[in-house]
Each structure stands twice: as C-alpha cells, then as structure tokens.
Amino acid sequence: MLQSKLFYKTSKDISLEEKSVNAQLLIRAGFVDKLMAGVYTFLPLGLRVLEKIKKIIREEMNAIGGQEILMPALTPKENWTTTGRWDSIDVLFKLKGSGGKEYALGSTHEEIVTPLAKKIINSYKDLPLAVYQIQDKFRDEPRAKSGLLRGREFSMKDLYSFHADLADLDQYYEKAKEAYLKIFKRCGIEAIVVEASGGTFSKYSHEFQVLTESGEDIIFYCEKCSYAQNKEIAGYKAGDKCPKCGGKMLEGKAIEVGNIFKLKNKFSEAFDLNFLDKDGKKNLVMMGCYGIGPSRILGTVAEISHDENGIIWPVEIAPFDVHLLALFGKDSKVNEKINKESSRLQESLQKAGFEVLYDDRESVSAGVKFGESDLFGIPTRLVISEKTLAKDSVELKIRAGNEAELVKLNKIEKELGK
Amino acid sequence: MLQSKLFYKTSKDISLEEKSVNAQLLIRAGFVDKLMAGVYTFLPLGLRVLEKIKKIIREEMNAIGGQEILMPALTPKENWTTTGRWDSIDVLFKLKGSGGKEYALGSTHEEIVTPLAKKIINSYKDLPLAVYQIQDKFRDEPRAKSGLLRGREFSMKDLYSFHADLADLDQYYEKAKEAYLKIFKRCGIEAIVVEASGGTFSKYSHEFQVLTESGEDIIFYCEKCSYAQNKEIAGYKAGDKCPKCGGKMLEGKAIEVGNIFKLKNKFSEAFDLNFLDKDGKKNLVMMGCYGIGPSRILGTVAEISHDENGIIWPVEIAPFDVHLLALFGKDSKVNEKINKESSRLQESLQKAGFEVLYDDRESVSAGVKFGESDLFGIPTRLVISEKTLAKDSVELKIRAGNEAELVKLNKIEKELGK
Numbered sequence: 028m029l030q031s032k033l034f035y036k037t038s039k040d041i042s043l044e045e046k047s048v049n050a051q052l053l054i055r056a057g058f059v060d061k062l063m064a065g066v067y068t069f070l071p072l073g074l075r076v077l078e079k080i081k082k083i084i085r086e087e088m089n090a091i092g093g094q095e096i097l098m099p100a101l102t103p104k105e106n107w108t109t110t111g112r113w114d115s116i117d118v119l120f121k122l123k124g125s126g127g128k129e130y131a132l133g134s135t136h137e138e139i140v141t142p143l144a145k146k147i148i149n150s151y152k153d154l155p156l157a158v159y160q161i162q163d164k165f166r167d168e169p170r171a172k173s174g175l176l177r178g179r180e181f182s183m184k185d186l187y188s189f190h191a192d193l194a195d196l197d198q199y200y201e202k203a204k205e206a207y208l209k210i211f212k213r214c215g216i217e218a219i220v221v222e223a224s225g226g227t228f229s230k231y232s233h234e235f236q237v238l239t240e241s242g243e244d245i246i247f248y249c250e251k252c253s254y255a256q257n258k259e260i261a262g263y264k265a266g267d268k269c270p271k272c273g274g275k276m277l278e279g280k281a282i283e284v285g286n287i288f289k290l291k292n293k294f295s296e297a298f299d300l301n302f303l304d305k306d307g308k309k310n311l312v313m314m315g316c317y318g319i320g321p322s323r324i325l326g327t328v329a330e331i332s333h334d335e336n337g338i339i340w341p342v343e344i345a346p347f348d349v350h351l352l353a354l355f356g357k358d359s360k361v362n363e364k365i366n367k368e369s370s371r372l373q374e375s376l377q378k379a380g381f382e383v384l385y386d387d388r389e390s391v392s393a394g395v396k397f398g399e400s401d402l403f404g405i406p407t408r409l410v411i412s413e414k415t416l417a418k419d420s421v422e423l424k425i426r427a428g429n430e431a432e433l434v435k436l437n438k439i440e441k442e443l444g445k
Numbered sequence: 446m447l448q449s450k451l452f453y454k455t456s457k458d459i460s461l462e463e464k465s466v467n468a469q470l471l472i473r474a475g476f477v478d479k480l481m482a483g484v485y486t487f488l489p490l491g492l493r494v495l496e497k498i499k500k501i502i503r504e505e506m507n508a509i510g511g512q513e514i515l516m517p518a519l520t521p522k523e524n525w526t527t528t529g530r531w532d533s534i535d536v537l538f539k540l541k542g543s544g545g546k547e548y549a550l551g552s553t554h555e556e557i558v559t560p561l562a563k564k565i566i567n568s569y570k571d572l573p574l575a576v577y578q579i580q581d582k583f584r585d586e587p588r589a590k591s592g593l594l595r596g597r598e599f600s601m602k603d604l605y606s607f608h609a610d611l612a613d614l615d616q617y618y619e620k621a622k623e624a625y626l627k628i629f630k631r632c633g634i635e636a637i638v639v640e641a642s643g644g645t646f647s648k649y650s651h652e653f654q655v656l657t658e659s660g661e662d663i664i665f666y667c668e669k670c671s672y673a674q675n676k677e678i679a680g681y682k683a684g685d686k687c688p689k690c691g692g693k694m695l696e697g698k699a700i701e702v703g704n705i706f707k708l709k710n711k712f713s714e715a716f717d718l719n720f721l722d723k724d725g726k727k728n729l730v731m732m733g734c735y736g737i738g739p740s741r742i743l744g745t746v747a748e749i750s751h752d753e754n755g756i757i758w759p760v761e762i763a764p765f766d767v768h769l770l771a772l773f774g775k776d777s778k779v780n781e782k783i784n785k786e787s788s789r790l791q792e793s794l795q796k797a798g799f800e801v802l803y804d805d806r807e808s809v810s811a812g813v814k815f816g817e818s819d820l821f822g823i824p825t826r827l828v829i830s831e832k833t834l835a836k837d838s839v840e841l842k843i844r845a846g847n848e849a850e851l852v853k854l855n856k857i858e859k860e861l862g863k
Contacts, residue, residue, distance in 0.1 A: 066517045
C-alpha cells in the first residue's frame with residue numbers, strides 16, 4: 028500500500044470531549060473516526076487490525092469445533108418477551124417499524140440461537156454442538172466515554188455450545204477457556220481468568236481481565252498464583268490471603284475482554300430446547316455462552332501497549348508488518364533513485380510475505396514521517412534515504428525498541444525473517 | 446468438513462408463509478433460517494456462499510482503488526436532518542436511546558461518509574479517492590416477502606468515490622461499471638446494465654438487472670444490442686424500436702442486483718465538502734456511489750440457478766467444491782474400508798486445494814444422501830461405495846449435468862483439475 032493513497036489523517040490534538048486514551052491514540056493515528064459517543068468508523072488502518080483480531084478468533088473457535096453462522100442484529104420482540112429480557116436488559120435498543128412491529132437490536136443472541144438450535148437438535152446424536160458468529164452488537168449505554176472499550180455499537184464474537192449433560196458442558200467450557208487464553212496471547216494481551224457472578228444458575232462465570240489503570244472493573248488477584256475474583260463477588264479485601272495458595276491478594280483496575288458463562292438450562296427451558304437421549308427420554312439441552320469483543324481487544328491493546336509517541340502493535344495484529352519510509356531530498360535525480368529502490372524493496376518484501384506500507388510522499392518532511400510512523404505503531408520501520416543508499420543499506424528500527432541499525436539491502440529479508 | 450458434524454437441517458416442506466423461491470430453496474437446503482419476514486440467519490453453508498461473494502466484491506473493489514473501511518449501522522439523527530433525508534427516506538428505521546438521543550439505522554451511508562471525507566480531503570492532491578464498506582443495512586420494508594431479495598436487514602457493499610471534477614467522476618464511473626460486470630460474471634450472474642432515474646442531479650443512474658420471472662422490476666431491453674432501460678423512465682413500450690440499434694425492445698421482469706449513481710455535488714454541498722484546487726480556489730467535491738448486495742446476489746443465484754431438486758451453485762461461490770458421499774452397507778468391515786478410502790480421498794483433495802464436504806453418515810440412506818446433495822447444489826459430487834471400490838473407482842457427477850461416470854481413484858484429482 029502506498030501511503031500517499033491511504034485514506035487517513037493523523038492529528039496532533041483531538042477534541043477535548045474524547046477522554047479515553049485508546050480512542051485518543053486511535054483517532055490521532057487515523058485508525059478510527061468518532062461518529063458519536065460510543066460509535067466509531069474503522070478507517071483502513073484500524074479495519075486491518077480489527078480483521079486480524081477476527082481472524083485469530085475464527086481460527087481458535089474453529090479449532091474447538093465452533094461452526095460460524097451469522098444471525099441478524101434486528102430481532103423480533105417476541106423472542107425477548109419469552110425470556111423476560113425485553114424488560115430486564117436495560118441497555119436493549121428497542122424500535123418500532125411499520126405496522127407497529129417491535130424489534131430489539133441484539134445486545135446478545137441467546138434469544139435467537141436457542142430457538143434456531145431447537146430446529147436442528149432432536150437427538151443426543153446431534154450433540155455436542157457449538158456455533159458462533161462475529162457481528163455488531165448494540166447497547167444503549169447511558170455513558171459511553173471509554174472509547175472502544177464500551178461502545179453503543181461494537182464488534183462481538185459470541186459462541187454458544189449445546190450439550191447433553193453438565194459434564195460435557197464442563198469439559199467444553201474448559202476447552203473454550205484455553206482457546207480464549209490463546210486468542211489473547213496471540214493478540215499480545217495478558218489476560219487473567221477471573222471468577223465473576225454466575226447469575227442464578229451457576230456459582231461463577233469467568234471473565235478475562237487485563238490489568239490497567241483505565242479499566243472499569245476492579246478485581247482481586249493473587250500475587251503468587253493465577254487466582255482472581257471480580258470485586259463484585261469477592262468475599263475478602265486487598266491484602267487478604269489467597270484462598271488457593273495463601274499468597275497476598277492485590278487489588279487492581281482491569282478491562283474485561285471476554286466472558287464465558289455456563290447457562291445450563293436457563294434458555295433451553297425458556298424455549299423448550301430438548302433432545303431425546305439414548306433411552307428415548309426428553310431432556311433439556313445444557314448450554315454455555317462465550318463472548319469476546321474484537322473491537323474491545325483493539326481498544327485494549329491501544330490502551331496498554333503505547334508510549335508517548337503512539338501505539339505499539341503486537342506483531343500478529345499490526346495493520347502492516349513493515350513501515351517503509353523513503354526520505355526524499357531536493358535533487359530530483361536522487362529522489363528518483365530513492366523511490367526506485369524503495370519500490371523494489373517493497374515489492375520484494377511483499378513477495379516474501381510481508382505486508383508493507385510504503386510512505387512514498389515526496390513533499391512531506393522526515394520529521395512528519397517519523398512522527399506518523401510512531402503513531403501508527405507498525406512493528407518494523409525501514410528507512411531509505413540518500414545516506415543509507417550510499418551504503419547499499421536501509422535503516423531498521425523496531426517500534427518497541429530504541430535503537431536503529433543499518434542493514435544491507437540484500438540482507439534485509441533474512442534479517443526480518445529472524 | 447464432516448457432514449455428520451455440520452450445523453444444518455434440510456426439509457422437504459417449508460412453512461406456507463414463505464412465498465419466494467429463493468428463500469424456499471435456501472431454507473430447504475439448510476443454508477439460511479428465517480427469523481422473521483425479511484430477516485434471515487446464515488447457517489454455515491449459506492455463510493460460506495455469502496463470504497465467497499464478499500471476497501469477489503472485495504477483490505474487484507480493491508482492483509479499482511477502493512479502500513475498505515467500516516462505518517457503523519447506528520447513526521445520529523443530525524446527519525440525516527442535514528440532508529433532509531430523516532423525513533424523506535420512508536424506510537428509514539428510527540429509534541430513540543437513553544437521554545432521548547435519536548438515531549437511524551443506516552439504509553445507505555452518504556450522510557456518514559461525506560462528513561468523514563470532509564475531515565480528510567483538503568486539496569486536489571487528496572483526490573480522487575474511493576472508499577467502500579461491507580456491512581448490514583436496514584430498511585423498514587412494509588412488505589418483505591421476496592426472501593433474500595428485499596430484506597429488512599441485508600448485507601451491502603457501498604462504495605463512494607470523490608473527484609475534483611465531473612470528467613474524473615465520469616471516468617471512474619465507467620471503471621466501476623466494468624468492475625460490477627466482472628463481479629456478476631464471477632458470481633455466475635448475467636447482469637444487464639439498465640438506465641434508470643438519475644434523480645434531480647443526473648440524467649440517468651445505472652442498475653444491474655438480472656432477467657427472471659420473480660423480479661420486482663420491469664425493464665425494456667433490446668433483443669439485439671445491450672441497450673436497456675427501466676420501465677419507470679422508458680419513453681417507449683415493448684415492441685418499439687431500440688433507440689440505439691433499431692432492434693426490437695422486449696419487456697421483462699428483473700431483479701436489481703446493483704446500482705451506481707453520479708451524486709455529483711448533492712451531498713458535498715449539504716456537508717460543505719470542498720477542496721482547494723491548484724489555484725487555491727475552493728470547489729465542491731464531485732461524488733459517486735456504487736451499491737451491490739451480497740445477500741441479494743446469493744438470493745438471485747438461488748432464484749435463477751436451480752432445478753426441481755435444488756440449487757445449482759456457480760463454481761466460484763459454491764459452499765464447497767466437492768460433495769463426497771460415502772454409501773455404507775450392512776457389513777461393518779466393508780463400511781470401515783469405505784470410510785477409510787473416503788477419508789483418504791477427502792484429505793488428498795483438500796491438500797490439492799479443493800474444499801470438500803464429506804457425507805460420512807452411516808445411518809443415512811443413499812436416497813437421502815443423493816437428495817440432500819442435489820439440494821445443496823455443490824458443483825461436483827463424488828460417490829464412494831462397495832461397488833465403486835471394487836473397481837478402484839469413484840463415481841463423479843457434475844451437479845449441473847445429467848450423467849455420472851466412474852473415475853479411477855488415482856485419476857480423480859487430475860479429472861477435477863481440468
């Protein structure tokens with residue numbers, strides 16, 4: 028991609044109404060645009076990150092037998108009155124269409140997936156089963172001021188699993204937990220598994236929390252072992268002993284990036300989703316649900332992985348692998364050579380499988396280019412100038428590091444392949 | 446993919462309320478599920494087709510310089526009052542959130558993309574520019590009874606182009622027209638470019654129409670040349686002479702699968718989207734918009750490409766390349782061998798780059814398997830049974846054809862590669 032053609036604009040300042048660090052950084056770097064509080068447009072750079080996060084999620088959900096489907100956002104009122112959640116979910120967006128028909132915009136999809144599964148599940152032979160989707164959810168947040176961490180419209184992956192009995196649900200739940208940890212790791216996030224309220228049916232649900240000062244949740248976590256609980260349910264205070272290992276429990280703010288929940292028969296009962304067991308007897312299906320927010324992960328990474336100059340993207344979700352900057356001077360013949368060598372390098376890197384953003388702009392100063400490169404946060408920066416070409420070299424700098432080094436042009440692919 | 450694990454259910458009959466042929470076929474084959482009138486869930490098979498259509502669209506939009514972005518579905522009222530369309534679009538879904546804030550669910554995105562472009566376009570150097578997105582649109586259709594052809598929620602690709610002058614818009618418009626024809630061709634659709642109303646600003650817009658009895662539009666088209674007009678604007682009747690070549694104009698029903706429109710300065714004027722030209726003078730940006738419905742394409746293909754047994758998918762958008770059926774008998778040792786050979790064939794075909802759905806179910810009759818295979822409409826069907834294995838062969842049948850033939854197991858990849 029040529030940066031001269033890229034649809035973006037960086038800015039030094041952003042409007043004062045945007046308080047969250049993640050949205051500030053993402054807007055300044057031209058990754059997202061704010062349409063209104065809690066609602067953002069993904070520009071090309073931001074969308075590339077979002078799609079990479081979704082790709083990781085898809086791979087890990089497919090790996091645990093999840094089958095991708097796509098349910099609508101527009102859902103009929105009837106499904107929500109069946110479970111009583113038309114009234115109990117206070118952030119549900121409701122609307123009325125022509126003919127007086129009432130709808131909700133899905134904030135979650137148990138009300139849709141359960142009656143759908145009922146059409147397909149008849150026998151124990153149809154179980155277990157897991158389906159998931161990635162689409163936009165809607166929540167009528169009264170205060171949407173955390174950027175991409177709490178949106179009115181936001182990207183969501185929700186997986187639903189169906190089981191013949193609790194033991195099978197338990198087993199799958201643990202598999203999903205592991206899959207979630209893999210996803211966060213690949214996204215460059217260190218997530219803590221935190222016990223949280225299990226509602227009326229389960230003792231606990233589990234949240235995946237990322238410690239950071241900007242988090243809206245408060246968790247207690249053991250300084251020694253991996254045990255953690257959400258403050259909302261914790262029966263102790265900071266400084267108490269860990270009930271698992273005796274270590275000290277610390278208190279911290281955290282962002283919830285995922286949540287898994289044993290629904291058991293809560294929804295299968297509401298929609299009479301049952302199956303015939305081996306003895307021909309009817310049983311309610313056991314269900315689990317597993318949510319993860321791609322756009323929230325993106326916001327979380329911006330929140331926890333940046334310095335004063337901009338975001339530092341983890342390799343697997345970076346918008347590009349390499350940011351190639353050409354520094355042009357006043358001599359048009361020299362500039363021609365710089366552009367030729369840069370284009371050649373871009374092409375050979377792309378052939379080798381790297382995604383390259385090439386800053387080919389002639390009329391932009393080196394200072395602006397370096398500044399934007401730091402804002403973008405692409406893992407590897409390469410600079411070609413008259414000086415580097417005099418040494419048949421390109422300057423290489425890792426965004427997360429401090430030192431730049433000269434690498435011979437014919438060695439660069441090998442260097443990056445390391 | 447193993448069919449025994451696939452999340453689907455075929456049915457012989459579907460509810461009488463579903464009148465459209467496309468939805469009937471897609472529901473019967475387990476590609477989609479109807480949530481309510483005009484709103485469908487994509488099941489794994491249907492989603493695979495939808496994603497392939499989107500992939501084709503992305504490739505062709507990228508090829509004409511389109512940059513992908515993602516705008517929200519939830520949009521603020523203010524943007525729509527600026528253009529007056531809050532009141533004039535009668536199918537706009539409107540809703541009120543907490544604090545009385547009013548929103549529309551996007552049925553189109555000129556009101557969002559124009560102010561966005563205003564933040565990025567300053568100078569003639571920023572032009573031309575083209576951005577597109579693929580996301581769900583919403584329309585409060587009073588009568589949604591055409592299946593996937595006219596939904597209340599439906600998938601849409603909308604591209605918007607920005608130009609310094611009309612000549613540049615005209616040129617890009619023709620490029621987009623060619624790209625659209627490529628998309629339809631790759632999706633196995635023969636689309637006619639039809640002149641349609643250009644609104645207040647242009648003489649004509651252009652629709653891409655597919656002739657079929659179930660179409661909701663009526664067009665006149667020349668039997669000789671490619672000229673066509675929508676009946677709404679046509680100044681002649683069926684049987685008249687073609688104004689281009691003198692051939693006879695025929696009348697036909699058609700489905701609109703795409704629409705392109707020269708907006709000129711209609712929206713740039715409303716949002717004051719201007720740029721500085723080479724002389725430092727302010728000018729309004731010229732705009733074009735280009736819409737295409739992936740879910741509508743899917744419905745259209747079902748509508749025009751089927752026989753009495755089910756859908757016949759064009760190769761490039763088929764959910765799988767190969768449907769491999771294993772026909773089991775009563776002898777468990779023989780069955781073991783059939784499954785082993787089938788699994789081996791599935792694996793080697795997959796390694797060779799084919800997407801294979803393997804019907805591995807032991808307790809299902811050959812009749813049911815053949816019936817479902819026809820319903821699914823996967824281009825190539827392979828059958829392995831005791832009989833075919835006795836000849837070291839597999840039975841090959843093309844879904845669109847009538848004849849089955851035996852092919853040696855070790856020749857099948859070569860045969861399919863043709």
